[in-house]
Amino acid sequence: MQRYLFSRLAQSLLILIGLLIIVFFMVRVTGDPASLMMSREASPESIAAFRHKMGFDRPLIVQFWDFLTHVVVGDFGNSLHFKTPALPLLLERLPATVELATIGLIMAMLIAIPLGLIGGFNPGSSIDSIGRGLALLGQSIPNFWLALILILFFAVKLRWFPSFGRDEFKSVILPAFVIGLPTMGQLVRMTRSAVLEIRGEDFVRTAHSKGLEPRVIYIKHVLRNVAVMLVSVIGVQYSYMLGGSIYIEAVFAWPGMGQLTEQAIGWRDFTLVQAIAVFGSVVVLAINLLTDVAYALIDPRIRYGD
Amino acid sequence: MAKVLEVKDLVTKFYTLDGVVHAVNGVSFDLDEGETLAIVGESGCGKSVTMLSLLGLIPSPPGKVERGNAFFSGGTGRCDLLQLAAPELRDVRGGQIGFVFQDPISSLNPILTVGEQIAESLTRHLGLTREQAHRRAIKLLEEVGIPEAAQRYDSYPHHFSGGMRQRVMIAIAISCSPSIIIADEPTTALDVTVQAQIVDLFKRLRDMIGMAIIWITHDLGVVAGLAERVLVMYGGRVAEVALVDDLYERPQHPYTHGLLGALPRIDTDGSRRLVSIDGTPPDLLIPLVRCPFAPRCAYAFERCWEEIPQLMPAGIQHQVACFYDIERGGPRSG
């Protein structure tokens, strides 16, 4: 298992390096990062001064080395808008996003997994139809639009929930539900198909041929294997939700990294946008790595793999 | 000798989107105590479905056992397996009839230890405690030839080779000293050398426990040294049943002829060509109204296209479902 985890760690580091290369060159792909970052009305002189100040007039390789050595120690440069280091700005916003995504994930799991299990064990039943309908809607409804509709209905009309902000606990319900909706749809599908797949496995037939009680077969042979399959799915979904936070936080004025992203784009604060891209990816890579650890812990094929 | 299993007129169908698949179309046979019966035929001829039907293991829906009886005389008296309620049938499964499946790789649960997978059968049927089941499972692992059984109890299936996993499957099947073991192509997925070891293991266990064996295969070569009788299936029906030597010496069904022709023989000169039977297996979506083999049969005449041949006596303990008498070279009398 150690070797497995070590190789996954090495892979993550490689991906991180690739990511830094992409980010570095994307900022420069338009040819002139200085005019990209300055307002459109800026005079040529001030752009030139800015270019020199940011070091964009140095050779690319020097700039890249500079970028790399700074990022490694957590220095993402100063935000153009706030004129302060970018990383603390991000770290300040991280808890709100983690809270939103985590509650969203839990809500999605609480609704989706039971529906998927029931659907998988009783394909064609009415609960299965409900689950599949929900899965389809979760995939098809643009959640940033649903966010608007829910605000209109539950916050403006019924006044059950606040329409924006992060004050009382009630305020997390709507955004968490909306951010979890696509995940909910995916999870219903995945759980259902995992159950159907495992139920069709030869080893489940073996279990039946041993004369075991159906309850024992479902819990010991089917559900445990379904759980193994779902762990990796849930990890991936969690990282999708962090991405989705850009829209949802913008709509609900939820003070997390997603809202900061939207604001930074509006301010043309590209050092901040760049920092978010790198930092967000690091968070996602870390989640993937944790998922792999969890996966290794519950799946003996990896735990005791050679 | 006492019959341990009598199957009469078994019919199993699958109701799929593409139509009704007539998988088993009236199969009858019986099995003596301690006897080894081989069931041979091409894939899709209904051999596996027949066995799974007996124990309620076909997927339902879409599968359904439509008709038939399967009288089983086990430890608790005589009963019809097809009429049993689910809980009683579960007592028979694994307790009195053991199963060994074709693919040992996929037939074991990858996330449970092999010992646990043997032990759960013991606690279920023999009411053993966890410790008793643990000890007995280790003994069973030893009996099927797994070295260092006590340590291997806690191994997971992926640590075992295909042959070793099949030994574990066999240990599960014999764990409750069943009256019958149904082995569904147990050697097909294995290397040739391992195949021979598994066949030997079955022989040894048969002598030790005295259970009857139903050995499903499409490989007539394996059958000769193991089985006493052979049942040949085609198109979801029994084509021919005979003692093994009798079948090899005087096969009565044109299909059996073809199968034996297709068998590469080591005992004759090695140059003998592998003969395959022309034509394709029957389309099981079409209900059976004639001899299923007629379209591929060199001897088929009018009657073969008009009615379904029933099993007819063709010697001592020898029955064949064919209107044509190959030995006499004309329609069978009677």
Added chain:
Amino acid sequence: MATREPPPPQAADSLLDVERSFGQRLAYAGRFLWRDRSGMIGLVLFLVVVAAALFAPQISPYNPLAQNLRDSKIPPAWYQGGSLDYLFGTDNLGRDIFSRIIYGTRVSLTVGFFGVLIAGTLGLVLGAIAGYVGGRVDSIIVGGVNMVLSLPYLLFVVFIASILGRSLINVILIFGITDAPIFARVTRGEVLRIRESGYIESAISVGARSGRIIFDHILPNLIGPLITLATFEMSRMIFYEAGLGFLGLSVPPTVPSWGNMLAAGRKYLTSSPWIATFPGLAIMFTSLGMNLLGDWLRDVLDPRLRRSRK
């Protein structure tokens, strides 16, 4: 109670079964479509969207760009104060929402179609090279694919779009390039599977050349999975394009696209909710149709992935 899949009935082979004639395959697909009502709904929804895009000038009652400030924020026809002149009402600049929805299909379908075309072509080439050549080339391509797929997709698309600026071409390129790895992965998997199945070896052994092998044996087998994937990915791109538009990062604000309409409507959510409602519904029904269509295609084209049915 028991759970084995049934033995595959012989008539239930794939639509792409090489043994079958084109007519037989078509009849099979038709039969399948008729039985699968949700697939039928998906196809109809998709065709409606395509028709709206093709015949937008004929269908639309107004020029989607024509502003009429005197008639701004008129509610839909069935609301109080609405009129049949503007079926779905008008937006803050008095533009007809129905006409803008109709023209919006053009942006969505253009992005979806060309995005998938680029992603599919790139992915097909990369995946086929990786699977066919193998060795070091394979490891490099697989490494790149895995890398892109493990990045937070949405964050990256937003990041790149914010740098490149608002234009249709940019949006198409962003989706076309970032989505190629998925096509590459599927293509590579299929190529490897086909290689392993052994009939490539037999084709080589009878002296077929590489080009022939690719065109005769590999491509026909790829069509099924790739068409299915393309449907789902196109739906995803339409979805994400609207998302970018919502953030003000897609096509220029003057272009009538569903995402831009949503972004504008968001500002008038409480006073004129219909401005944001209709583009959202349009995205939803398009996406719904394509997902249903994709599910159906997967069932028909790729029997290995066939859903379990009653």
